[in-house]
Amino acid sequence: MSLSASTRAVPSGSPDGETSSGADLTLERITKDFGSFVAVDDLSLTVPSGSFFALLGPSGCGKTTTLRMVAGLERPSSGRILIGGQDVTSTRAHQRPVNTVFQSYALFPHLTVIENVAFGLRRTRAANPLGRAGDALDLVELRHLADRRPSQLSGGQQQRVALARAMVNNPAVLLLDEPLGALDLKLRRQMQVELKRIQTEVGLTFVHVTHDQEEAMTMADTVAVMNAGRIEQLGAPADLYELPRTAFVANFLGQSNLLGGTVVETVDGIMGVDVAGRRIRVPVDRAVSTSGDVLVGVRPEKLRLVREGEEPAPGTNWVGPGAVTDVSFSGVSTQYQVMVPGLGTLSVFSQNVAGRGEVRLGEQVRLACDVDFTFGLDGAEDATSGAVDLDDPGA
Amino acid sequence: MTIVSAIGHGPGNGPASPPPAAQGRRGRSGAYLLLLPGMAYLTLFFVFPVVALLLTSLYAPVPGGDIGQYQPAFEWRNYVVALSSYWPQMLRSFLYALTATVAAFLIGYPMAYVIAVRARGRPFLQGMLLVLVIAPFFTSFILRTIAWKQILADESFVVAALRAVQLLPPDGRLTATGFAVVCGLTYNFLPFMTLPIYASLERLDPRLVEAGGDLYAGAPTTFLRVTLPLSMPGVVSGTLLTFIPASGDYVNSVLLGNNTTTMIGQVIDSRFFKVADYPSAAALSVVLMAAILLLVSAYVRRSGTEELL
Numbered sequence: 001m002s003l004s005a006s007t008r009a010v011p012s013g014s015p016d017g018e019t020s021s022g023a024d025l026t027l028e029r030i031t032k033d034f035g036s037f038v039a040v041d042d043l044s045l046t047v048p049s050g051s052f053f054a055l056l057g058p059s060g061c062g063k064t065t066t067l068r069m070v071a072g073l074e075r076p077s078s079g080r081i082l083i084g085g086q087d088v089t090s091t092r093a094h095q096r097p098v099n100t101v102f103q104s105y106a107l108f109p110h111l112t113v114i115e116n117v118a119f120g121l122r123r124t125r126a127a128n129p130l131g132r133a134g135d136a137l138d139l140v141e142l143r144h145l146a147d148r149r150p151s152q153l154s155g156g157q158q159q160r161v162a163l164a165r166a167m168v169n170n171p172a173v174l175l176l177d178e179p180l181g182a183l184d185l186k187l188r189r190q191m192q193v194e195l196k197r198i199q200t201e202v203g204l205t206f207v208h209v210t211h212d213q214e215e216a217m218t219m220a221d222t223v224a225v226m227n228a229g230r231i232e233q234l235g236a237p238a239d240l241y242e243l244p245r246t247a248f249v250a251n252f253l254g255q256s257n258l259l260g261g262t263v264v265e266t267v268d269g270i271m272g273v274d275v276a277g278r279r280i281r282v283p284v285d286r287a288v289s290t291s292g293d294v295l296v297g298v299r300p301e302k303l304r305l306v307r308e309g310e311e312p313a314p315g316t317n318w319v320g321p322g323a324v325t326d327v328s329f330s331g332v333s334t335q336y337q338v339m340v341p342g343l344g345t346l347s348v349f350s351q352n353v354a355g356r357g358e359v360r361l362g363e364q365v366r367l368a369c370d371v372d373f374t375f376g377l378d379g380a381e382d383a384t385s386g387a388v389d390l391d392d393p394g395a
Numbered sequence: 396m397t398i399v400s401a402i403g404h405g406p407g408n409g410p411a412s413p414p415p416a417a418q419g420r421r422g423r424s425g426a427y428l429l430l431l432p433g434m435a436y437l438t439l440f441f442v443f444p445v446v447a448l449l450l451t452s453l454y455a456p457v458p459g460g461d462i463g464q465y466q467p468a469f470e471w472r473n474y475v476v477a478l479s480s481y482w483p484q485m486l487r488s489f490l491y492a493l494t495a496t497v498a499a500f501l502i503g504y505p506m507a508y509v510i511a512v513r514a515r516g517r518p519f520l521q522g523m524l525l526v527l528v529i530a531p532f533f534t535s536f537i538l539r540t541i542a543w544k545q546i547l548a549d550e551s552f553v554v555a556a557l558r559a560v561q562l563l564p565p566d567g568r569l570t571a572t573g574f575a576v577v578c579g580l581t582y583n584f585l586p587f588m589t590l591p592i593y594a595s596l597e598r599l600d601p602r603l604v605e606a607g608g609d610l611y612a613g614a615p616t617t618f619l620r621v622t623l624p625l626s627m628p629g630v631v632s633g634t635l636l637t638f639i640p641a642s643g644d645y646v647n648s649v650l651l652g653n654n655t656t657t658m659i660g661q662v663i664d665s666r667f668f669k670v671a672d673y674p675s676a677a678a679l680s681v682v683l684m685a686a687i688l689l690l691v692s693a694y695v696r697r698s699g700t701e702e703l704l
């Protein structure tokens with residue numbers, strides 16, 4: 001899809017007539033309970049105007065509920081919602097300058113594609129609804145299907161109609177509830193790029209809900225990782241990845257090796273942690289907790305395999321030796337599983353750079369890592385929290 | 396589009412499924428065999444009688460014969476005579492049926508809406524309410540209509556109350572009026588209106604209603620632009636199932652009306668059974684059938700439910 005020519009065609013002017021390129025969205029201590037079940041628990045966050053914000057979390061963690069409260073389709077049990085500084089908590093859905101791309105698209109089956117897109121414009125009595133709806137269809141490259149009915153479109157096309165129908169109203173905040181969830185992998189990757197480009201071009205505030213961590217990281221400026229109704233951590237994708245603050249984030253956003261240990265000393269901003277008898281060093285400013293029991297974390301691609309006869313670089317952390325129990329080659333990289341007695345199985349990604357000999361199954365290796373790449377988490381946490389369960393197709 | 400296809404179809408939400416890959420010839424003709432019992436039944440009890448009806452409507456009296464003795468002929472003047480004598484009753488039937496249909500819609504739609512939409516997710520409550528809608532069918536048609544006769548009678552509390560609040564003049568009455576007949580028709584056919592609308596609304600995806608709200612439509616607009624159009628198949632079925640039998644009804648006008656509220660069904664009944672004037676009874680029946688067919692096809696065409704199918 002090309003956007004250049006048609007971008008200007010996107011209408012400006014929010015329902016109340018004023019021009020907006022998105023507005024700040026603020027949730028203040030929002031809680032939502034369904035009977036005794038707390039779906040969203042004391043959640044606060046701010047989405048800056050014009051940003052692409054991703055709400056990332058596993059299925060059932062309360063993402064849709066949060067989005068529905070912003071849209072006005074669900075009322076918070078407590079807390080406040082502000083859009084552009086205005087408290088909208090007690091207003092109804094149709095009064096909010098917010099539009100949603102629904103998880104199921106929710107296109108009107110009795111209306112043509114163009115009438116679906118023009119629906120919001122007609123309600124706000126905007127000028128030239130059909131012309132603007134047509135322009136929005138240009139943006140998603142579906143103008144030629146304007147007179148079809150939704151049931152005559154493919155899933156990907158329906159998804160784009162839903163996007164056009166929401167975007168054409170130029171909302172202060174555009175909410176997207178797993179909009180790509182029903183698409184196949186290839187189309188999903190393609191639409192991720194398109195969606196990101198459209199957002200950059202039109203400058204709307206996007207709040208994008210997904211359970212796909214790769215999707216969140218590639219698209220969003222800011223990612224909020226959500227778990228059991230709470231935000232675990234919020235930040236730029238790279239920051240979250242490099243410095244997760246909870247075991248859940250460390251495991252859900254990419255993979256992590258988390259090793260239990262005890263802080264035994266702190267010298268010059270580096271703490272020494274006893275991990276199964278070895279001293280591992282972790283920068284204090286990369287640790288959530290700096291005394292007692294901690295979890296020491298390191299990303300698989302930050303680990304290097306040290307073969308017999310080699311020595312770890314001086315000043316690095318290392319553990320082992322342990323036996324290589326699994327080697328899976330994927331072209332760009334190879335993933336190794338190494339069973340280290342007393343620590344369990346660690347995961348290592350290694351780039352297939354020319355000239356490096358291949359490590360074989362069963363070989364005894366040590367695992368080394370720069371001190372600056374390790375991070376420290378609260379030792380009371382469950383080290384497996386948020387880890388992807390390969391048996392769970394919903395994960 | 397045919398009338399039959401207007402009935403009992405919901406909005407097509409899912410993409411139209413492609414036809415299954417070509418099956419063997421035997422599989423296909425096997426499927427058509429399933430039509431046989433229905434076709435046989437309809438041929439025996441619908442096609443033959445209709446042909447007989449058409450023929451009878453053109454019969455002429457046997458010259459010098461007794462009352463009720465007719466012979467095959469092509470006496471098209473039967474139609475002229477019947478229509479010129481009974482067009483007021485014919486017109487009145489359609490007027491009453493139309494009024495009753497509109498009244499049944501106004502009562503039935505909100506009822507169906509509450510059961511299908513407001514009580515959604517509470518199957519027990521829905522079941523109870525539906526039983527209440529159908530409950531009148533547990534007693535006989537005649538008994539129910541006679542009950543109305545009691546309710547609207549001069550000495551009933553309804554009439555007393557209406558007189559008390561001066562909605563009815565002191566000597567005004569409800570029984571033996573057109574109003575009573577329309578009340579009876581509305582009541583007797585109400586479930587036929589309510590149930591198809593309920594079925595349509597039950598299938599309505601609540602997320603579409605939410606989408607309406609999300610797209611700046613308040614509750615009334617969402618109802619008019621989303622809910623009502625998507626329930627049109629039910630509305631069309633309901634109005635047809637009410638209007639068609641109500642136009643031909645003769646029980647309500649007999650029991651609740653007087654000689655100024657005579658409906659065409661009553662005329663046909665008396666021409667046939669009382670004076671043995673079979674040709675004119677048949678001619679009136681044919682005209683009634685044709686008129687209903689015309690009205691109904693015009694209605695279905697105008698209501699534009701094709702787009703929902």
Ligand SMILES: Nc1ncnc2c1ncn2[C@@H]1O[C@H](COP(=O)(O)OP(=O)(O)O)[C@@H](O)[C@H]1O
Pocket residue numbers: 034037039057058059060061062063064065066
């Ligand atoms: N209307 C409701 N009534 C009761 N429980 C609900 C309702 N809506 C959502 N929930 C529960 O709240 C939790 C969060 O749901 P949801 O926000 O849809 O999760 P997500 O979108 O992250 O998958 C789920 O456990 C779900 O069962």
Ligand SMILES: [Mg+2]
Pocket residue numbers: 063064065103177178
């Ligand atoms: Mg969801």
